[in-house]
Amino acid sequence: MNRARHSRLVAEYFSSIAGWYDFLNHFLSFGQDIYWRKRLVRHVRTGDTGLVLDLAAGTMDVTREILKKNPQSRVLALDYTLPMLTRGRNKMKFAGTKFIPVQADGRVLPAPDESVDSVTIAFGIRNIVPRSEAYREILRILKPGGRLCVLEFGSGKSRIWGGLYNFYLARVLPLLGRLISRDKGAYTYLAETIKGFPDSYELAMEIKKAGFSRVFYYPLSSGIVYIHVGEKAAG
Ligand SMILES: C[S@@+](CC[C@H](N)C(=O)[O-])C[C@H]1O[C@@H](n2cnc3c(N)ncnc32)[C@H](O)[C@@H]1O
Secondary structure (H helix, E strand, O other): OOHHHHHHHHHHHHHHHHHHHHHHHHHHOOOHHHHHHHHHHOOOOOOOOOEEEEEOOOOOHHHHHHHHHOOOOEEEEEEOOHHHHHHHHHHHHHHOOOEEEEEOOOOOOOOOOOOEEEEEEEOOHHHOOOHHHHHHHHHHHEEEEEEEEEEEEOOOOOOOOOOHHHHHHHHHHHHHHHHHHOOOOOOHHHHHHHHOOOOHHHHHHHHHHOOOOEEEEEEEHHHOEEEEEEEOOOO
């Protein structure tokens, strides 16, 4: 599939589920997604620019968490699906002008070189094709010593909780997602992209090869999701 078509499909898909996105996330993960994002934000450093980019920000749950934990910082909430950003605005009233929603493509970031201290991306890197372009842009805009913090599902290849999770992912989740959102493709897409994604070790190697100097990662919820952190060389 060519890039333009892929981008259009991703944007159409997230536009169609934007209204249900938050509810489905919390419902289908039994509320664990809230904890996963909090864990991600612990790795954010705000440094001297005080600026963080939340890439593929969607309905801005990570943006909100960053500002709650670091009220002195400012967050650029970037996503290319406008209805997702619009949907998130209500939960950001407390933040005043500390966040800037931007509709843009994660492969061409509208920020100067070395202008942010951290970049977060939760459940977004899987959707960006090719990922190498996003890594290159993230490295460009990060200050030396800055961090890329990634939250993403594991590959789904290993059996979790005796195969119960794998069954849930492949069978129950698409059905529930379809019934609730009434979108035929909803959550089948999720299961398919999870299966096609590198495992945690491969993803760490990919981030390292992209040019990050120190990479570490660890599982949450028995490996349903992983956090990967990559640091840009201090210079
Ligand atoms: C699963 S949602 C994640 C939203 C949010 N980060 C969260 O934690 O819930 C993935 C988001 O990635 C966005 N996205 C996909 N490809 C993108 C790209 N190339 N540039 C910017 N955003 C992109 C989609 O529009 C969607 O809002």
